[in-house]
Amino acid sequence: MCLALPARVISLDATGQSGQVDLGGVRKAVSFALLDEVVVGDHVIVHVGYALSRLDPDEAAQTLALFADLAAHHAQHVQGSSEGGA
Amino acid sequence: MSPAKPGYVRPLDLKQGRIDLTHGAGGRASHQLVQEVFHPAFARTWTHLQHQNGQPWQPGSDDGTVLPMPDHLPAGHRLVLSTDAHVVSPLFFPGGDIGQLAVHGTVNDLAMMGATPLYLTASFILEEGLPLGDLVRITRSMADAACEAGVAIVTGDTKVVERGKGDGAYISTAGLGWVAPGVRLSGTNAQVGDAIVLSGPIGEHGLAVLSQREGLQFDSPITSDTAPLNGLVKAMLGSGARLRVLRDPTRGGVATSLNEIAAASGVGMMLDEAAIPLPPAVQGASELMGLDPLYLANEGKLLALCHPDDVNTLLTTMRAHPLGGQACCIGTVTEDPHHFVQMRTAFGGCRMLDWLMGDPLPRIC
Amino acid sequence: MKYVSEFRDPTLARHLAQKLADAVQPGRPYRFMEFCGGHTHALARYGVLDLLPPQVQMIHGPGCPVCVLPIGRIDMAIELASRPGVILASYGDTLRVPASKQLSLIRARAQGADVRIVYAVDDALALARAHPDREVVFLAIGFETTTPPTAVALQTALREDLRNFSVLCNHVLTPAAMHAILDQSEHVPLDGLVGPAHVSTIIGTQPYEVFAARYSLPVVIAGFEPLDMMQAILMLVQQVNQGRAEVENEFTRAVSHQGNTRAQALVHEVFELREDFAWRGLDRIPHSALRLRPAYARFDAELRFGLHDRSVPDHPQCLCGPILRGQRQPVDCKLFGTVCTPDNPMGACMVSSEGACAAHYAYGRHRAPTASTEASTPTSGPPTSAATTEPHIQ
Numbered sequence: 154m155c156l157a158l159p160a161r162v163i164s165l166d167a168t169g170q171s172g173q174v175d176l177g178g179v180r181k182a183v184s185f186a187l188l189d190e191v192v193v194g195d196h197v198i199v200h201v202g203y204a205l206s207r208l209d210p211d212e213a214a215q216t217l218a219l220f221a222d223l224a225a226h227h228a229q230h231v232q233g234s235s236e237g238g239a
Numbered sequence: 240m241s242p243a244k245p246g247y248v249r250p251l252d253l254k255q256g257r258i259d260l261t262h263g264a265g266g267r268a269s270h271q272l273v274q275e276v277f278h279p280a281f282a283r284t285w286t287h288l289q290h291q292n293g294q295p296w297q298p299g300s301d302d303g304t305v306l307p308m309p310d311h312l313p314a315g316h317r318l319v320l321s322t323d324a325h326v327v328s329p330l331f332f333p334g335g336d337i338g339q340l341a342v343h344g345t346v347n348d349l350a351m352m353g354a355t356p357l358y359l360t361a362s363f364i365l366e367e368g369l370p371l372g373d374l375v376r377i378t379r380s381m382a383d384a385a386c387e388a389g390v391a392i393v394t395g396d397t398k399v400v401e402r403g404k405g406d407g408a409y410i411s412t413a414g415l416g417w418v419a420p421g422v423r424l425s426g427t428n429a430q431v432g433d434a435i436v437l438s439g440p441i442g443e444h445g446l447a448v449l450s451q452r453e454g455l456q457f458d459s460p461i462t463s464d465t466a467p468l469n470g471l472v473k474a475m476l477g478s479g480a481r482l483r484v485l486r487d488p489t490r491g492g493v494a495t496s497l498n499e500i501a502a503a504s505g506v507g508m509m510l511d512e513a514a515i516p517l518p519p520a521v522q523g524a525s526e527l528m529g530l531d532p533l534y535l536a537n538e539g540k541l542l543a544l545c546h547p548d549d550v551n552t553l554l555t556t557m558r559a560h561p562l563g564g565q566a567c568c569i570g571t572v573t574e575d576p577h578h579f580v581q582m583r584t585a586f587g588g589c590r591m592l593d594w595l596m597g598d599p600l601p602r603i604c
Numbered sequence: 605m606k607y608v609s610e611f612r613d614p615t616l617a618r619h620l621a622q623k624l625a626d627a628v629q630p631g632r633p634y635r636f637m638e639f640c641g642g643h644t645h646a647l648a649r650y651g652v653l654d655l656l657p658p659q660v661q662m663i664h665g666p667g668c669p670v671c672v673l674p675i676g677r678i679d680m681a682i683e684l685a686s687r688p689g690v691i692l693a694s695y696g697d698t699l700r701v702p703a704s705k706q707l708s709l710i711r712a713r714a715q716g717a718d719v720r721i722v723y724a725v726d727d728a729l730a731l732a733r734a735h736p737d738r739e740v741v742f743l744a745i746g747f748e749t750t751t752p753p754t755a756v757a758l759q760t761a762l763r764e765d766l767r768n769f770s771v772l773c774n775h776v777l778t779p780a781a782m783h784a785i786l787d788q789s790e791h792v793p794l795d796g797l798v799g800p801a802h803v804s805t806i807i808g809t810q811p812y813e814v815f816a817a818r819y820s821l822p823v824v825i826a827g828f829e830p831l832d833m834m835q836a837i838l839m840l841v842q843q844v845n846q847g848r849a850e851v852e853n854e855f856t857r858a859v860s861h862q863g864n865t866r867a868q869a870l871v872h873e874v875f876e877l878r879e880d881f882a883w884r885g886l887d888r889i890p891h892s893a894l895r896l897r898p899a900y901a902r903f904d905a906e907l908r909f910g911l912h913d914r915s916v917p918d919h920p921q922c923l924c925g926p927i928l929r930g931q932r933q934p935v936d937c938k939l940f941g942t943v944c945t946p947d948n949p950m951g952a953c954m955v956s957s958e959g960a961c962a963a964h965y966a967y968g969r970h971r972a973p974t975a976s977t978e979a980s981t982p983t984s985g986p987p988t989s990a991a992t993t994e995p996h997i998q
Contacts, residue, residue: 156826157642157749158526159607159803159858177605178458179450184726186756187867196607198805198858199527201695201754202724205867206805208607208859213857219694220831235315513614521607527695528723579970586830587614587621588651590967593946 157200159208162193174199251275252460256371260413263365263399272397280378285391296393304394306358306415315420318357321348323411328406330373333447335538338380343465343538344489345414346388349415350469351485351541353424354416356388357568359393361412363427366405377408388467390414404504422476428483429504433572435548436543438471438557438567439464441493445535461520466539471562478556480549486542491595492534496542497580498594507575510582510592514569534595546570609830612650620834621655623823623947627841628659636840637662637930639782639837640800641668641958642828648967663792664963665927666781667800669774670956672883675916677774681743684772684909685709685717686919689991691735692730693998694743697720701955704824704916717757717857725757732761732769741905742771748923750776752867753875754983758900759790768906773895776881777804779811780892785929786819796840798833799825801855808863812851820849827855874900882915884952885925927960934961941965 160174160181171184174197183190185200186201251271255548259496261268278298287297291309298304300326325341342359349356357486365374367453385392484504488496493515501508517532525532539562551567557563570582605688628634629954638644645662647653653662666672671674678701685692692709699710699721713719718738728742744754754771761769785792804825812823815893817992822843826836836854843850853859874897877956881893896904905911918924923937935955944950946962953959 159605160527161606175458176527178520179523179527180456180458181527184753184756187752187864187870189866198802199791200749200802203754203756205749205752205802206864208761209857213607216832216835216854216857217610220613220620220835284676473615519605526605577970581970584649584651585614586612586650586652587617588654590649590651591970593966 154165157205159196160199162191162195162204165179165191174204200201251371253371253375254279258365258367258371258374258399259368260367260399260401263397269299269397274493276378277397278529280301280382281328281385281392282284283589284382286394288391290320291394296361302424306393308414309357309417312363312417313419316417317420319352319354319416319418320344320350320351320413321416322411323348324409324411326406326409327448329379329448329451330407332397332463333446333460334443334463335447336377336380337408338377339384339401340463340538341410341412342381342384342388342390342392345412346384346390346467346469347538347541349414349416350467351424351487352402352416352418352459352474353482353485353492354418354473356390356416356469357392358415359385359392360414361392362409363395363397364405364409365397365399366407367390369404369407373407377410383604384467386470394404421588424485425526426484426486426500427502428573429500429506429544430483431506431572431574432547433483433544434547434553434568435497435508435570435572436545436550436553436557437515437567438468438541438543438563438568439539440490440516440518440521441537441540442517442532442535443497445492445530446521446532449530451505457520457524459520461518461524464537464539466503466562468541468562471557472542473559474556474560474563475543475553478549478552480553480556481546482543482553484542484544488489488537488540488542490536491533492536493542494531494580495595496590497592500544501540501572501575501578501580505571505578507573508570508580508590509573510570510580512582513585516565516567521557533592547571605953608829611827611831615833616831618695620831620838624655624660624834624841625657627838628657629845630659632659633839633842634795636796636798636837637663637665637785637792637794638798638826638833638900639665639667639778639805640798641671641956642801642973643798643826643833644668644960644963645958646828646830646833647672648963651967652830652833653968655834656837659842663794664783664921664960665780665928666883666886667747667803668928668953668956668958669747669750669776670701671747671924671952671959672776672781672885673698673774673952674884674918675703675881675918676882676914677772678709679707679914680906680911680918681719681741682707682709682712683774684741684905684911685712685719686715687739687909689737690739690741690828691718691731692718692741692743693720693731695723695745697956698745700742702949702951716829717911720901725753729757729760729766729769732766733764736768738768740769742769742910743774744771745774747776747778747800747803748806748871751798751871751875752806752864755870758874758896758903759870761899765808765925769895770903770908771873771931775894776883777892778807779814779896779919780885781883781886782812782815782818782891784886786815786821786890787920788929790929790931794821794930795844796822798836798840799823799851800848801826801828801832801858804853804859804863805868809851809853809859809861810863816849816851822849825851825853825855825859825939827858831992843953846993855903856870873897880911885919885928910965921950921951924953924961927953934964937961941969 160176164170196208444463557566731742824836875894926932949955953961
């Protein structure tokens with residue numbers, strides 16, 4: 154259930170409970186009441202005006218690498234076989 | 240001797256005054272509104288008009304307006320008439336206002352028929368309490384837009400409704416133009432194989448209005464793309480490309496316009512999502528609000544269907560015009576008994592692009 | 605857009621599609637349920653279904669909170685909204701859901717009910733502060749993703765001692781619904797579950813372990829982007845091939861084992877379990893929904909306005925129930941595309957953009973239907989799809 158998007162934290166108010174996030178150049182006010190110690194530069198998932206969870210950049214990179222490893226693996230596989238296609 | 244000044248009428252207070260119920264009653268106040276707001280604003284749109292006898296055209300106070308037709312219209316020309324109503328809230332939004340929208344909207348409807356626009360009417364339904372300053376701003380905006388498009392605003396009407404019964408102002412316009420013989424543009428003309436061309440990026444007007452309402456802020460604000468397209472259309476007609484249909488994707492967006500054409504012509508369509516120009520701010524705002532840009536209104540863009548062999552000529556012509564700089568081919572007309580408009584997604588799969596159902600309500604899911 | 609565009613890359617999509625084609629065993633069906641309505645929507649909107657091998661069949665589950673909202677609850681909301689002095693604030697998704705007497709919230713609005721669309725529960729709080737002379741009722745819907753914001757709003761209302769704010773609570777729980785699907789008597793053969801993305805950021809991966817253990821069912825938590833989904837489906841195929849039944853997490857960048865404990869604690873402070881709750885299409889499920897705790901009783905619209913739940917049956921020919929349970933597909937419903945369209949929805953599956961019927965109608969009608977998921981008929985051979993027999997590879 155879900156229309157939720159990853160956005161970058163660009164400012165925090167004095168209490169740290171709310172602030173602004175940026176998605177593709179669009180800024181929106183959100184609440185950070187559900188997260189601890191959000192800092193500027195964090196990426197968070199936003200749903201109905203609240204940040205639900207922090208995005209871990211290392212895990213994101215690993216996930217992308219996982220997709221890409223499969224690509225590299227597949228490219229080798231195709232080059233190595235005498236017939237292309239499945 | 241009476242101290243009364245002969246014929247003196249106290250001028251309207253255009254800075255602080257507001258519309259009240261007397262302005263719509265047809266009496267002196269209505270007359271004042273015409274004389275002190277509408278005529279001064281619209282006068283520069285008709286300064287070029289002359290009657291057959293060389294006398295300059297002036298608006299009268301009769302029930303109807305006699306209009307001079309231009310000399311040298313080609314034999315076999317046809318007249319085109321179009322009408323539209325404009326209800327936009329807020330009245331003033333980034334990139335435009337209701338007045339500009341009204342003029343551009345009707346000029347563009349005429350242009351989509353390949354017509355040269357000549358005259359516009361402008362009828363106002365004003366809400367009691369509307370600041371006169373706002374009305375002045377709107378009418379000046381309309382005059383600017385009309386001059387840019389080369390049309391004259393020659394007649395209109397005003398009514399006033401009670402406070403709470405209108406969104407400030409509603410404007411209804413009708414437009415008269417003429418189209419040359421041999422120009423037959425219609426939604427029923429699309430043929431299998433035709434190229435589908437879009438004049439530029441989508442979603443700007445719809446989001447400029449919506450994000451104003453929702454308090455979104457932008458690094459580079461989204462502004463409405465409202466613009467008169469008759470100049471671009473004239474260039475396109477002169478390019479030699481075999482044009483079948485022109486359509487401006489206003490309410491309901493590109494998706495709805497294409498579905499209308501597909502249904503009217505009895506064809507299908509296949510679009511290429513990656514080819515559709517989408518400004519990053521429009522994409523970001525759409526994602527944030529759960530909207531699909533293909534269903535958002537555009538007020539300064541057009542779709543053109545043309546013979547596939549002519550698409551490069553057409554694109555070259557369009558790109559040379561300020562309003563067509565990002566023109567591109569976004570798809571093809573196909574044979575399809577279901578008349579589906581389909582789209583190859585940027586991701587690599589295929590989806591349908593259906594009519595807009597209901598209102599584009601923002602989603603949380 | 606960072607963390608979005610990379611996860612929609614078409615080159616990677618083609619490679620994952622090839623990897624999937626290589627991984628599936630010929631002649632063997634792989635039936636996976638994607639529980640989350642957001643996933644249903646994403647599969648259709650990005651055309652992911654075209655990139656899956658024909659042996660993989662995606663069955664849509666009931667993870668669409670609008671779809672499972674019982675008619676009686678919407679009737680309650682409409683009745684409240686029609687009372688003088690009440691402002692009903694609702695997310696846009698719920699406005700067009702058909703209820704009794706041919707009404708919906710949007711039709712009630714046309715008849716004079718004061719219904720306002722809000723993007724966030726905080727907008728409803730703002731309405732309450734701006735209109736102290738009116739009763740503002742927030743129609744709360746949603747699974748565990750949407751519940752924490754409602755909890756925060758209620759704590760705020762308590763702290764500010766708001767006198768004119770209340771919540772009509774319809775928050776529901778994912779694991780309970782999953783149990784109901786897996787325990788149903790008209791059994792739907794499933795080989796795996798795609799776990800919801802954002803619900804899991806809140807509840808973590810731990811609650812799904814019981815499904816792997818008790819039902820021997822592989823579960824993969826998938827992110828929200830189309831590449832996430834393809835990767836998750838690949839991981840499920842691999843588990844099936846290897847005879848494993850584990851909980852795996854594809855959405856590691858946002859989901860942890862324990863989830864968002866702060867959000868969980870906030871929800872626990874404000875809400876408690878109802879004994880049971882009627883889900884549209886799924887009947888009464890025990891311990892599947894939330895209501896406000898006694899400390900928040902004055903913000904509970906049901907108590908404040910003395911509302912009574914009425915059970916209202918669906919249109920007799922509406923197949924939303926079996927569709928939500930994964931037993932039927934939209935095309936199996938006689939009303940689909942004839943009487944029931946997005947413009948004139950008869951059931952919730954057509955109204956919500958995440959509903960299986962709406963997704964298929966809006967995005968998928970160009971594709972010929974796969975074989976019906978009639979539970980009593982064993983599937984013989986892979987489902988056929990007229991659109992593609994091989995994944996579309998350049």
